[in-house]
Amino acid sequence: MNRTTLSLIAATTALAAVTAFAALDGPSASGAAAPEAAAHLPVQRTSLLCPAPSISDIADTSYTSFTPVTQGAASTGTAQLRSADEQSVDGTDNSQTGKGSKGSKGAKKTADKPVLTPKAPGTPVTGDSSGADTPALIGTADGKFAPGWTLQETTEVAAGTGRGLLGVSCTAADTEFWFPGASTAASRTDYVHLTNPDDSAAVVDIELYGKDGAIKSPLGENLTVPPHASKPILLSTLTDERQPDLTVHVTVRSGRVGASVQALDDKAGGDWLAASADPAGSLVLPGIPKDATDVRLIAFTPGGDDADLKVRLASPDGPITPAGNETLHVKSGMTTTADLGDVTRGEAGSLVLTPTDQSVPVVAALQVVRGKGDQQETAFIPATAPVGTRATSADNSAKGTTLALAAPTATATVKVTASAGSEGGTATTKTYTIKSGTTENVPVPVPSGLKGTYALTVEPVSGGPVYASRTLAATESGVPGFTIQTLPDDRGMVAVPDATEDLSVLQK
Template sequence: MSRKDKPSGRRARMQANSASPAPQGEAVASSDPAADSAEAQNGEAGRNVEAAPDSEAKPNSEAMPNSEPVPDSEAMQDSEAMPDSEPVPNERVESGGAVNEAAVPDDGPEIASPASAAEEQPAEDAAKSNVSSADPGKAVAEEEAALTAEAAAEEEAAPVAGTAAEEAAAPVAGTAAEEAAAPVAGTAAEERAAKKEKPAAREKAAAKKDTPEGRVELLVRRKRRRQQAGTAAAAVLVLAAAAGVVGGSLAANPGSAGKSVAIPAADVPAGPLTAVCPEPLRLLAGSVAGTDPQFNPVSGSAKTLLSAVVLSGAGNPVPASSLLKADGSTELKTIAEDAPDADPLAGVRSAGIMGSLPVGEVTVLSAEPSGTLQATANAVVAFSAGDGDLAGLAAANCQTPGNDMWIMGARTTVGATAVLRLTNASESAATVDLELYGAKGRVEGTGTRGILVPPGQTKSIVLAGLAANEPALAVRVRSSGGPVAAVVQQSILRGLTPGGVELIQPAAAAAPQQVITGVRIQDPAATRKLTAERGYESAAPAVQVAVPGSTNAVVSVRVLGAGGDIPLPGGGVFTVAAGSVGQLPLDALPEGTYSVEVTADVSVTANTVTSRGSKADAPVDLAVAPAGERLGSDHLAVLPPDSVSDLTFSAPSGPAEVRLTGVAADGSLGAEQIISIAAGTTVTTPAAGVGPGLAAVLINATGEAVYGSQVLTASKGDGLSVLPLPKGSVGGTSVPVGLGY
């Protein structure tokens, strides 16, 4: 009898349930396991073979004539009688001359034509069929060995009946395709019948496990589950490896877990230099209380001159620079043009000079960068008067605006006038808050908060209206919005006798150590005689210390002279209450120029006040020296006219060297001079000794920490003023750049 290889269980069931007539002359495929086993043993799987006699086969099964299709009800009876999960031997049901196979378990979700069933038959079905005709125990052992040798590709190509995935895809009551093909499915009667069938199917499935076929099928299922578990584990490993690769590509240093990763920095080139030059000193008119006072012109002998120097980098032309009005609307003087007349020589530096320009208002020095560095430039405003109430000498460097600064040494006692001038040279409005500290503690009052300074304007505040009768006042200026420049115009009038003038500049920020240089002390005998007169008590030299914090400060003062330490009465140690300003007299020092080192157990700010003049009926000038910052490279000290400049340096902690280079009036640089400074000493050198006819001196310091200042004395009279050295060269900055959301 010619027949096809055994089709899958689903195809057999589809042939039965669909009630399709068998083609004429074609044998009906058998689902008998014994027949299939015989075919597999004969090695003829996958093509038509002559089947062995079947004891249950009917004589007319070899050539089946055309017959009527089996009704759906009979197919349903076959399906209901035999649950999907129970494999049964081959049975034939004759109905209307057609032979239908009994329902066979659903072995897979795929539905194929009977012609291709032989090619897709899995090898596991043949192995299961062999169990029914051989020794069960031996078959099970052979099956276990065969299963372990099968390739994964063959198993995937030939799905195994009974796997967990197929059981989930083929419910006991029938596949989704069969349910869709049966119009009556889903009725209440069938639902009740299905509920009754499910327990029976579960019982048959449990009984099946005890049979040889069940054990083989169980082994197949276990193997498939192990393969699925291995596939899932491999997928997890692949995902973990991919995550490791991605994580490693994002980490800056994969081998340094737990360490902070430095944020890369972007170099920002230096910007143009902007420095605010204060306006000339003037007398107050009318009430001295409040803000925005009216000023009267000073005496006819008074003059205010502005001198500026702009230095180029090595091998670069002098950067474009000019003097502007405070609002930047008008250029008053050009220092250097944008396009120089000739290219500079390699390694050679030159300077643009502007000297002795009379000014009567606030001005701004502006200079473009020189190469990658900010321009080395400075300007000095010098006021001098030989008569009138403002007789004396006062000078100040043009100041780079900031948002936080300290001004020390202001006086608001009787006859003393202190005017705080705030200038906003930016394009944004500035809101300024003031903190005032006096001899008895912090001074609270109205008018110290929210002071608005519009762009390009100057705000003048009389400090006596905020803190009256203060012999030593410390002012902290803090601005939000635009940065501001701050300076205090200080003047003293003792009766009808001028007591001195000064432009007080900001001191170094609060710190446990402060160094003040350029402390000029006159003959102590003359000072004692002067201070014995009524109203001249404040003419005595002193060091002033402000403690801004909430803890009292134990302050130690060390005076450094040309030969080293100078002892002070009481050892120079005193206590300053928190939030107040304390003073220590320096009238016991011999005549000379000194440096003062102030150390404390908390952060403090400091300055010194000195006077020059010995007669009570003659003008006496005033000098305020603020604490300065450590020197570095390219500090430019401009030498104003009608005065004598001395440069003072000190190295409190160790030896150091200072290199001085003169800048001539024609813009050329002279030879370099080296000055050695021993540890704990002060060195003073005249600027004229660096070179004749100089417009400025370029200063560079090496070695241990060096501090310095410029001391000005009037060519005629007792005028005295002290300038802290300006900041050195400023290069570009590095800004951390982080990428994120």
């Protein structure tokens, strides 16, 4: 086929697209006004992916689903959470045909029905499972259930490697993820969980970066994740090097996946490590527990330039410079760490990283330890995006929930709403003002007459950008179990350009 024929085909296709989907409004030749700004409308469909929760036979896992009430959302819709290998490519139920996908495990416990099915926006719904064979889950929501749909997976493990409280917000599929804070140390068992929600296989690369740069790992290349399946990859099988601090880079060659790192320690508990926000010159890591006994910063710059960062703690009284850690030099392509110790010293805090001079994109996370000796437990705080329009946190209880709000650059007013309880209770709302440069653990609103768990929505009302995280804490056999989830925008709204049908473009 010659180049002229290809051009004609391309032109015909473009014209067909214009005819089918209409033309975006633009300034006319006569000098007409520019089009209005894009409208923000509720999303109509959402998909979320939950990794397989545990390798422990004594694990108890709860799932909580919540969709906030959103003005302008559809009046009808559906949502459900099912095993990743229950649906085959042609839509048949693998649990009925016995054709479970390779790479997933243990669909039996959820084969006959969804793990949970939400009933209405504004009220959480819960489900649970136990043991080591609970599979990864794929959730879908459309219509009234889609805007801001949030799924929380929380697991309690009473003993053994990674014992404690592990939590993760189920994530949307994407094509690239950064995980500073992973490890192949002898005391750690870290898995990268890859979940494919689509009808075709995904091909994924996993790159590892240590203190001296990239680590050769041919076994991390061209990994295939089958359709509607999940694959856990043990990091220590990808390299013989044992390094306490790694940055993991997940890239998708074809398709898309959800990705999370499960970091389990032999003695210091463990948790899920969510992906860092996209590389940026300035980063915020919100909500370090006030009783943290050890805080470790892990940072990485993927570009060709080194990064020099100012390190500040946004405390309740304003910015503080950690003694001995005023700045951090991050060499290009090398994972860099800084031990901050008990940096919060009994007060709420968020770490703020800004360039000292030239802005160089960086990813970062904090490894946070509470307790001492054999009573230690670990969680992670990745750098996160600001709350934006609204953030949502599911699976909160009357006790053990801490909400941290940070306003690093300007004072902000924030509205926080506690939903109805999963088994009863009435929603309530409180408003807080967070001063510039500070972090506050705000008094969390609790639904009146609460029964079960409830959700929190965080909505900035005015002022500067707000960053947030939620900590869940529970003590089991004297061990202070806890888990932290950051709260970026819940993606409930989408910008829709103003468009009208204009077939006259075919005559120009």
